[in-house]
Amino acid sequence: MSTPAALWTLFATLLIGLSYFAGVTFVLGLLWRLVGYLRTPMPYPAALTPAPTTDAGAAARVAGDVLFFPSLFKADKALWAGAWVFHVALWVILIRHLRYFTYPVPGISVAMSSVALWAGYVFGVAILFLFWRRLALPRALYVSGVPDYFALALLGLIAATGILTKYWLHVNLVDVKAFTLGLLTLRPVAPPAHPLFLVHFLLVIGLMLYFPFSKLLHAGGIFFSPTRNQPFDVQKCKKR
Ligand code: HEM
Numbered sequence: 144m145s146t147p148a149a150l151w152t153l154f155a156t157l158l159i160g161l162s163y164f165a166g167v168t169f170v171l172g173l174l175w176r177l178v179g180y181l182r183t184p185m186p187y188p189a190a191l192t193p194a195p196t197t198d199a200g201a202a203a204r205v206a207g208d209v210l211f212f213p214s215l216f217k218a219d220k221a222l223w224a225g226a227w228v229f230h231v232a233l234w235v236i237l238i239r240h241l242r243y244f245t246y247p248v249p250g251i252s253v254a255m256s257s258v259a260l261w262a263g264y265v266f267g268v269a270i271l272f273l274f275w276r277r278l279a280l281p282r283a284l285y286v287s288g289v290p291d292y293f294a295l296a297l298l299g300l301i302a303a304t305g306i307l308t309k310y311w312l313h314v315n316l317v318d319v320k321a322f323t324l325g326l327l328t329l330r331p332v333a334p335p336a337h338p339l340f341l342v343h344f345l346l347v348i349g350l351m352l353y354f355p356f357s358k359l360l361h362a363g364g365i366f367f368s369p370t371r372n373q374p375f376d377v378q379k380c381k382k383r
Pocket of ligand 1: 236239240243259262263264266301302303304305306307308309310313314319323340343344347350
């Protein structure tokens, strides 16, 4: 075997190992954090009033928070717009990405193709806006730390390498799918030898390792916020 071929085999093997390590860390890390939230005692009613008085109402309030970010809307309209557009574009991209991991491809992923043209760009512009805002507004700059910039930079680089792969240096999608389905079915094959795709994929691995231990976990933590997920129960309050 020639030296370049041997080095490529070594790299592909390491990447496959790293992919499984990231997948296991992501799933176990998420479970560990979410079980931690579930086991945190909540002995006192802490609903933020005015609050719904039934469990169904509280569930609807959390669903509203997840979908529309009403508290952020009241606090800062520009930030709300940037954050909302960012999350919608991210969901469009992720649903469209299902085509690289599934066979047959779900209809919703196929349907997303028509809006995919703008989703990647909108996502990138939203990240630039959120980054700019942290630097430009003294109030935001004051409360921003390295993790805030790191998360935005990581997502921005993932978007940039994805967009460049899609519109500039095309990758063979059949090879991509053989690689991802190989990983998922535990019959791994080498990834496509495409530098931009490999950077895109490595950055996603970085995100998977970082996600459960970072502020990005608000994506799961929001469901456990006692001030939002509890109904307002007058009887319980009287007893205390
Ligand atoms: C958080 C995770 C991810 C984000 C935010 C992301 C983002 C993006 C974006 C914005 C694009 C360009 C627009 C588009 O095609 O939708 C893209 C393209 C692409 N992404 Fe990702 N990506 C992620 C994960 C992955 C993973 C895990 C793979 C592994 C297969 C992957 C493979 C690709 C490929 C192959 C393209 C080029 C598509 C084409 O040529 O049609 N992405 N990605």
